[in-house]
Amino acid sequence: MVDSKHAMQHLDEVKPRFVVNEAVEQVAYADRIILNKIDLVSEDELDKLTKRIMHINVMAPIKLAKYGSVDMDFVLGVGGYDLERINSEVLADNSCHGKHQHNIAQGHHEKHHHDHVHDTTVSSVSIVFEGTVDLDEVDDWLERLVEEKGEDLYRMKGILSVTGSNQCYIFQGVHSTLDGCPGKAWEPDEKRINKLVFIGRNLDETALRKGFRGCLA
Template sequence: MPTDTASADATIAAKVPVTVLTGFLGSGKTTLLNRILTEEHGKRIAVIENEFGEVGVDDALVVDAEEEIFEMNNGCICCTVRGDLIRILGTLMRRRDRFDHILVETTGLADPAPVAQTFFVDDEIAGQLRLDAIVTLVDARHLVQHLDDDKPDGVENEAVEQIAFADRIVLNKTDLVDEAELDDVIDRIRAINRVAEILPAQHAKVDLDKVLDVGAFDLGRTLEVDPAFLTDSEHQHDLTVTSVGIELAGDLSVPKLNDWLGELLATKGTDIFRSKGILAVGGQDNRYVFQGVHMLFEGTDGQPWGEAPRISRLVFIGRNLDRGALEDGLRGCLVSGR
């Protein structure tokens, strides 16, 4: 007869591993997700995406893949849509033969603890799935700024929470800091989490064997970090952080767009944590993919528009956002605009 240990091991092995991918706004989660979806690792992965904002952009940033991808755009996965997460997981388990790993990508403003809690407090989920690891991406250039962010009383710092609960920390964008800054960032991470393995990276390029199916989540350690982990459902976001989403039909002028975005991020970039968009640019057959983190931004060619309507979608996440000014600014970039 099998020993109790062997029986327990068999039970664990029968459960589908789940990776929770978290990290503050602009840390590189979607870049890592695309690597996971395109590299040869032999796994069939179902993806659950949660996006913060009224206008969805991330769906267009994720590469085409055969994997099943579910989107959750109507709130933050760690609070308002947690019931949706449970329902999607239940739907996935009815298609168990189509995948052998689940990846949950949270918003940049999510506390991973309530997400992880789902795999222990819901009996049906706990019986079929196992939390394999919480993988947190951090932006080496901007992490310290977010760790030192002055939050209102009673509001948690998501960047701190994401590091505290991490089993693996992908220290991304190391090429944007010097050695002394990098050492300081590592010291700050270690002050919050002494045991998680730190994986330095550029463009989220890491050995996927270090982040997938690693069996790294330790409930005992998590309870040391947060003794109320299995019972505490309280979670309060910083309500000063908001999202402005804009959709606009018509082609945009590259010179106008560059001038407007350059001035906007130079003057307001401290308050704009994240900006991203899929833009229709005059004279170009492909979508223009725009990504920004504070004052840093870049643009690349995306998929061809083909027969799809040429509608630009742009999202800003941050503080003190002026919706009217942002809408007017983008409208002013139209080829035929003011």
């Protein structure tokens, strides 16, 4: 649950080098986000806060609330391997990708005028490729990624189209822990698309795309 009145203050708090901003980290790990006390902020403030949170964590659906009142189904209905949820998370990231880049630039612009540094090092990156992948190659790539970026790689989720399988493959990970399982069967006329989302610090989108492209069959 996020206090809409004071959240930006905590998200913008400048930390010493190599010290994690706890508020940013909590948003990055969240499966569900409730923006509480929305009656205490203006529409413009709420819009800026929502965009800031989406830049950090595009996976988590956001619910607006007053006095902490929210449907319990929203809080409890967290499905780690829910295919539709993962699919919507990746699609949401792609639809907002350009907006995220604009907000980053806007944050730097404000820094020059107000001498205030926003922590924009934590962000979301999505990857979408058509075709099929070699699952062993994906496993090796993700293992190398975890070894190199484990501490900075907060979360990842994805849907894979695996060569020789009529089922999609779903995976998710937190730091150095990775899990996966077969999902539903692809429909005969369904376009087989690989969709992945990463949340972390100082993510190199170009390197991530290049690494995954090397797993395509």
